[in-house]
Each structure stands twice: as C-alpha cells, then as structure tokens.
Amino acid sequence: MTRIVNNCVALVCLCLFWGQSLRAADASHSEQIKWGNESVFNEEHNTLGLFSGVLGGQIVLAGGTSDDYSRWGRNAVCLSENAGFALYEDVLSKPLAYGASITLSDGILCIGGRDSSQCYKDVFLVTMQQGKLNVSEDWPPLPFPLSNAAGALLDNKVYLFGGRKSVSPSRLSDSFFVLDLSNKSRGWKELPGYPGCVREDAILVVQNNGVSPCLYLLGGQTETEEGLSSCLTDGYVYNPQLGKWSSLGSDFPKGICAAVASGANHILLFQKEPEDTQHLKKENALWKYHTITQTLVKSECIPGTYDTMQVLQRNRSFVILGSNASSGTNRLYSLQGDIVPLEKGLGLVNILVIIGYFAVLAGIGIYFSRRQKSTNDYFKGGGRIPWWAAGLSLFGTALSAITFMAIPSKAYATNWSYVLFNTGIVFVAPVIVYVFIPFFRRLNITTAYEYLEIRFNVFIRVICSLAFIIFQVGRMGVVLFLPSIALNVVTGLDIFLCIGIMGVCSILYTMIGGIEAVVWTDAIQVIVLLGGAIFAVIYISCSLPGGLGETIDIAVANGKFDLGATNFDLKDATMWTVIIAACFTHLTTYGTDQSMVQRYLTTSSMKEARKSVWTNAILTVPATLIFFFIGTALYAYYKVYPENLSISIPNGDAIFPWYIFTQLPVGIVGLLISGIFAAAMSTLSGSMNSAATAYIVDIYSRFFHKGEGGNELHAARMATCVIGVISLSFAFLMATWNIASLWDEFNKILGLILGSMGGLFMLGMLTKRANSGGAIIGIVASIIVQLFVARFQTFHLLLYTASGFISCFVIGYLASLFFKKK
Secondary structure, eight states: OHHHHHHHHHHHHHHHTSGGGGSOOOSOOSOEEEEOOOEEOSSOOOOBSOEEEEETTEEEEEOOBOTTSOOBOOOEEEEOTTOOEEEEOSOSSSOOBSOEEEEOSSSEEEEEEEOSSOEEEEEEEEEEETTEEEEEOOSOOOSSOOBSOEEEEETTEEEEEEEEEETTTTEEEEEEEEEEGGGGGGOOEEOOOOSSOOOBSOEEEEEEOSSSEEEEEEOOEEEOTTSOEEEOOOEEEEETTTTEEEEOOSOSOTTEEEEEEETTTEEEEEEEOOTTOOOSSOOEEEEEEETTTTEEEEEEEESSOOSEEEEEEETTEEEEEEEOGGGTSOOEEEEEEEEEOOOOOOOHHHHHHHHHHHHHHHHHHHHHHTTOOSHHHHHHGGGOOOHHHHHHHHHHHHHHHIIIIIHHHHHHHSOSTTHHHHTTHHHHHHHIIIIIHHHHHHHTOSSTTHHHHHHTOHHHHHHHHHHHHHHHHHHHHHHHHHHHHHHHHHHOOOHHHHHHHHHHHHHHHHHHHHHHHHHHHHHHHHHHHHHHHHHHHHHHHHHSTTHHHHHHHHHHHTTTTOOOOOSOOTTTTOHHHHHHHHHHHHHHHHHHOHHHHHHHTSSSSHHHHHHHHHHHHHHHHHHHHHHHHHHHHHHHHHHHOGGGSOSSOOOGGGHHHHHHHHHSOTTHHHHHHHHHHHHHHHHHHHHHHHHHHHHIIIIIIIIIOOSOSHHHHHHHHHHHHHHHHHHHHHHHHHTTSOOSOHHHHHHHHHHHHHHHHHHHHHHHHHOSSOOHHHHHHHHHHHHHHHHHHHHHTOSOGGGHHHHHHHHHHHHHHHHHTTSOOO
16 A cells, blocks of 8 residues: 555656646746737738638638728638638629628628628628538528627627618617527517617627626727717626626727637737827737726737738637738738747746645555554544544535635635625534534434435435435536646646546545545645635735735725625525525535534544534634635735736636736745645545445445445445546546536535435424425425526526425425325
8 A cells, every 4th residue: 555655646746747847937927929920911802891700720701892992892712820812702692891790610600791882681601611612691681781780609699789770871870689599580689778879890709707708898989970980998798697788987998999808807909009199100009808807908019000900719829810001002911829828837846845745645644544444444433533633624625625716716706795605604503513413423323324214215315325426426526627727727737637646646545544534634734725825815915015905995996895785686696695505505515415424423422523513613714704805815916917817717716826826936836736735635535435435334335245344444445446536537527618617516516416415304303294205205306496496597506405405395294294104
C-alpha cells in the first residue's frame, strides 16, 4: 500500500511539472490580442451592407452594395482561412444589401434588406452543398419590410430589432420580433417594445449577465427632427427569462459598428471613429464591456483604418471585414485577431506548497490504514473520533469546492440572496441534535437506510440506498470538475488531466485509510480552506485605494448585499424562497444523507455526536459570510480595475481562481490552490466512503456476504475504488458540457434525486399509520411531481427538495390509508 501511495505522489509531482504549465507566470495580468496580416480581396467587390456568416470554417459574403451605392449585388464570395477567394455568381434572387444575417448550424439566415428604392421582408437560408452555395426561401417572411435591423440567435430563437421600414421617405422602426426555429411555421412574433428611441444599424449580441444569457442592444443611428442621422451612445439589455428591458446608460462610444461575445461575460466592441472627431489620423478602436461589473475599457487601437467594419467569429478567432474608401478602390480587406491567453504556470514555490499538501494527505492515509481491522473500523472508525474532529469533518463535507468557487462566483455575479440558504443549518440543527441523532444511535446501525427496512421493507431500503449512491457519484463528478476548472485556468494543464490527478489521489487515500483518514484529512483541509479564504478577503480589500471601506461602499451602491426580494414569489429566489428551501434541504441532507449520518456514528457517545453537529453549525455562519464576501470583494476590485478581467475564460465560476493566479503573491497562490483542492477532496473522500458503506452494508452484506471479516473489509476497499472510478468518469463527461453555473446545476440535481428522501424518513418517524405500500406510492408520486416541477418550472430550482419532501410525505401518508394496517 505504501508503494502505491508513493507512486501516486510521484505521479502528482510529474504531472505538475509537465509541459509549459510550470513556467512562472508572466508579469502581465491581461491577455493580449495578436493581429494577423491584413488581406485584400484580389477583385473589386461590394463592400457595404453585406450578408455575412461562417459555413464550414469559410466566411461567406453575399449581396451588398458599392461605396457610392451605384451597384447592388446578387453574387457571393467565400474566404477560407488561408485567404483563398472563391466567387459564386447570382446566388441571391435579387440585388440586396443591408439585411440581418445570422449563422445557424445548417446555414446563414438572411433577413430583410433593401436595394436603391425599397425595403424587403424576404427571409432565406444560404447553405453550402457539395461545394456550391444554395438558397432556401422556405422561411416565414417578416411582418413588414425591414432593412438595417439587428439580429441575434439565443436558445434556438432568432431575435430581430429595429431597422428601416422604407428608403424614401425614410422611416425607422423600434419593432422587436422573435422567430422560434423549433416551430418556424408559426412565423414571427412581436415582443414588447423597449424604452429607447427608433434606430437602425444597431448591434445585437448575446452574452451572459452572470445569471442567464441576455440580448445586448448597443449603439446604432437615429434621425433628428431635421432629418439628419445621429450616432447613438446608449445601450439596453433584454432578459428573455423575465421578458423585460433594462437600460445600460448612455456612455458607450460613438461609432460602434460591430460586436462579438468573448469569454464568460465580455463583449468586444469595434469602433469606427465618427466623422465629427477632430483627430488628424482616423483610428479604429477595440473596447471591452463587462456585463457583470458594467464597466467599459478601451483596449487598443485596431491596425488599419476602415470606413466600415463587419466582424465574424471563426473558431477561437474573430475576423474584421472592412473597406477603406480613402484607398480609391472598392475593395474589401480582412484582418484576423486572436486572443493570446495569459502565460500560465505556478512557479517552483507554489508547486512545492501543493506537493507538500498532497504528501500530508498520503501520510494520513498510510497511518490510518494500519488501524483498519474490520468494517467497523473502516466505516465507523471504531467510535474513536473526537467530537471536534467529527464536527470539522461534517463542515468540510458540506463545504466542498462548490463553496470555495461557486459561492464567490454567485455573490460576484448577483448578491447575497443565497446567504440564508447556506446558513440554514442553524435553523434545523436542533431537530438533528434532539431528534435524528438519538434516533439513529439507539438503532445501532451503520447506514441510515437500515432503518427503512426496519420501518418499511427491504425493497425501500435498497432503492433508497441505490439512489444515494447514484447521487454521490454525480456529486463527486461536480466537485471533481470545479477545482479542475481552477487548475486549468491557473496552470494551463489539460482539464481532463486535472480531473485524473485529483480523482486518483482522493481514491487512494480514501480506499486505504477508511473513515478515520477521511475525518482527519477533512479537519486539516478545513483549516487550509478557511485560512486561505480569510487571507483572500483581507488581500482583496486592501488592494483597493480606499481599502475595506471602498469595498463596502461599492457593494452597497450596487446592491451586492441585498438578501433578495421580500415578496412571496416561489418562482424567484426571494428571501422566503431561500429560507424555505434551506430548511427542507438541510433537514434532508443532515437528517438522511449517509455521508452526514455516518459522522454521527463515528463518535463515542450521543453527547459527542451532538457536539459535532453544533460545531458544524457554528462554523457554517462565519464561513458562509467569508465566502460570500470574497465574491463581493471581487466585484468591487474588478469594478475599480476592469482592465484586469479575463476576456477568454469561458466559465464564470473561474473568477476566483483567475484572481488568485493574476494578483496574489508567490506561495500564497499555492496555498489558495491547495484550499481549492482541500474543498474538493474533503467532499470526495467523504462521498466515496459513505457510498461504499451504503453498498457494502445495504447490498453486499445484506444479500451476498453475511458476516464480517477480512473479505468484507477487502470488498469495502474495492467498492470505494470502483465508486471513485465511476465518479471520475462522470467528471470527464461533465468537462464536455457547457454549464453557466454549476451552483445552480448542483442544487437542481440535489432536489430532483434526493427530494423525496427526507419526506420518506419523516413519514416513517412521525406517523404510525404509514406503511410500505404507501411509502412506495409516495416515492413514485414524488418523482412524478419533481419531473413536472422541473419541466414546467413551477417553482424556483432551490425548492426542488422541498417539493419532493412534501409530496412524498403527504401522498405517502394518504396512500397508506388504503392499505390494511399490519
């Protein structure tokens, strides 16, 4: 066993030193944009009002008009990545320009447009088949002719805003339409208007606001009372989930002619310098707008000077298509920009800190492996665990990397509306201490699900135990994935390699050391985690010119301490929704979750077990406040220093690791990364051990191997290993998913899978009339209710556990009345 652990540590060291990831971080704390060489089309082509998109990696341009509006086109051209040029004649049915164009999975959707005399309401799809461009006109037309409109794709729906209704006389629009691509036969639907003026040539771009994807409407032009064109500098955001517009102010630069989303929350704005500026040399500028902090920063000047610009995203790059009338030719130019990631690496000191941390965990696993003589030692620690260590272990298991990363991310993106959810253990701790702990310890059981056989039948015990094991596999996948994001952002290591290193190390020390190794490593990891969190709060606040006072002032001014609305709306994360959800979720988790119940059984007496719960509850309140304040402090910091935000990290949950890597001193980075490891591995080890306990006690020993001995201890270790490997595989699968916030996803999974469990236990403990038949009906009915709630979003996702709890209890009790009492 010692050799295996030593090999594991050696593997960690080798992987950490692998590749370029180990070079010291670059002094620069912001990404750079690498500009390619400017390319020019070999032939003259229309340069204004082009339909544009990307098909199979090739940029497709169709229609358009010349600089002097003398020529309106039907042709199309394709521009490959190596600047190859191909001309396709008469692709469009009529000369057309200034329509909206949106790249879909199967083609480029072209909407509206105009020629020299009129606007059109045609909608058609340009596709590439066997090397030829084709046009499909089997699409619902617009309600009325429109050109110069702004379009975007979100959740398989095409949105279209504003534009020009007619050429002469000029009439602008503020109409807002949506076309559902899953049911396009229903045509275009008009949505509520917005609080701004009519406009054309606006920019509509999709980006996440920290909670959900939204539509950002920026710039454009309107007409004055004198009929003159006027550049707009205002912006608005439309939230499809809420169905309403909000203003972003009027501080955007003049002349925004294109925009693309970048990273988790950035929008890159491409500015054509307006003609009314007094600069001798015209410049095109690139601006960075952040949707959470709502800050705008001028990034750099764009090489080359263009009178018009269109920007397309191709793979991980963006391509500017521009024209330059001053060149005296009617030619189109292309310029590619690539975001160069920040040079990544931990440096020797940070690596030594992390290696030392892994070495300590390995040593603990080796030490306690010598004390494992039976499954009672392996699963319950022989009753040798002191109350304070059990309490720290409870705290560490509940904390996880979700607390260390996703909660700061949530507070950074929104407010403190979820703070009452985490501190809800304080409300239910008396119930756990005076009801559940005496109940379980009197039964002298190893798993919580043994009680279900005593109260109902073996079938209910087995299906609940299996449900718990399946949930733990999913949970371990989440907590493996989260710190792997952090390590990927910080070091540049492949995310799959990160998951593998974390998973293998956790599996080995948990498999070898049993519950004692789990509890004592949890205790150490809680100290590391909280120490790193406290340091982060102090360091972030001191980084601002005004210190902690400025941090609080910014937070208050932007509503970051809000606890949510006080109205009683169960579809929104109001204060009452969070409180109700907290009570039911913590009652289910601390009262029926084997990973928690098992901790109560590791202490020597009921008094010690009660102390462990109170220790956990008391620690939870200040710890929750610390982690929420980290997110708030990050918001204040990046509100003051928006230029330090990353424009490339794809997931908002990585905001805290990004700060750790770019702003903290050497050595402390290693400590904080170890804290992320600690948060994840404390949960991993506890989940693996408790899931293995459920399998061995509720299934293996119950049906296949009755009795206790060396074979059963060996089976327990093998079960731990197998469950860990399955969870590792699930984490690999999650790494391929696009999830905006894993905090929300975790709560959704928690409610859907375990919602009925709390109701089932309470049904057995509080009622004498309940029976196995009614309990089974209650479980099935609860699952149906949960699926209905999830499908139609009847309640906020935080209430999934509550709906499962209540439905199982009520329906189970009522159904029991129809069965004879035995």
